[in-house]
């Protein structure tokens with residue numbers, strides 16, 4: 280390794296490796312070592328590294344219009360907003376640059392709606408172990424135990440309940456409650472599904488109580504679970520939906536999507552210098568059009584089933600635990616092994632996987648990963664599990 284890293288702020292425990300190039304499921308470091316990538320920029324590169332469609336869209340749009348200021352409409356913003364509104368069954372879209380910013384917008388929109396329709400109610404019920412981002416409000420909304428003592432004073436107004444416990448949600452509702460917010464599958468927590476029945480129960484409950492249902496689909500959206508949106512599996516309809524990660528195919532793009540009656544921002548309430556730029560929006564449209572094709576989603580489902588079946592077989596062969604997930608968001612629970620150590624050994628052997636918990640490995644390959652790449656991953660993983 281020859282790159283000078285001393286000016287890079289140390290915010291993560293990164294291995295001493297510098298990445299320089301990536302294509303499809305393969306990533307390469309500056310020493311020429313290649314890695315089979317089942318992390319994919321944290322489930323961001325839904326079409327793999329540097330896919331042609333993204334590279335070509337960037338080149339084309341960059342020569343046409345990169346940014347015309349958020350003070351003006353642009354054609355690409357309108358096109359992607361229409362695509363997302365139609366696909367989700369919701370009405371309007373605000374574009375952002377990160378998932379946390381989309382969730383921050385969702386919280387603001389719910390609070391505004393609470394002022395308009397619920398006498399100023401602003402409390403949002405969120406889930407233990409949930410993850411919504413790293414801004415002050417989204418950290419407060421998250422249910423990560425390690426964050427409880429950080430960055431005081433907290434943004435107030437979040438009540439946590441256990442995932443899947445509808446009675447706990449009911450008990451947590453007060454006159455100050457405005458919304459319930461959760462991920463259809465908790466990704467960072469270690470791939471824990473909320474459960475379709477719980478989501479349907481929440482939809483009925485929030486409707487009966489006159490509350491908003493906010494779904495954070497930053498990780499589960501854009502084809503990750505085998506449907507364009509995770510909520511489609513449960514047949515529910517959120518009032519507010521947030522998207523990020525895969526929607527940009529690797530570039531910083533996220534979206535806040537809301538049903539018509541919820542769209543109550545007044546001019547000046549929400550905005551941002553880079554929000555809805557034609558360059559990012561053009562990329563988003565190319566990605567969403569690609570991922571939403573029925574044959575593309577069918578392949579995500581088939582490969583997800585295949586990956587999970589193979590992981591279950593591997594797990595029972597080696598005496599490990601549960602395999603959880605949907606589509607290509609999958610976790611394997613380990614027995615008697617440190618997942619972080621397994622992930623480090625895997626990296627040494629040219630495989631990138633993530634350990635969201637000390638006993639859990641997470642797999643989030645490109646959505647267009649091939650069977651052959653899944654097979655190669657399984658061979659590498661089995662080797663690693665046998666020696667770690």
Ligand SMILES: *Cc1c(COP(=O)(O)O)cnc(C)c1O
Nearest residue numbers: 377378379410411412466497498
């Ligand atoms: C990654 C993630 C976020 C945060 O997105 P950033 O782009 O990192 O700000 C929020 N919610 C969920 C469910 C996520 O997976």
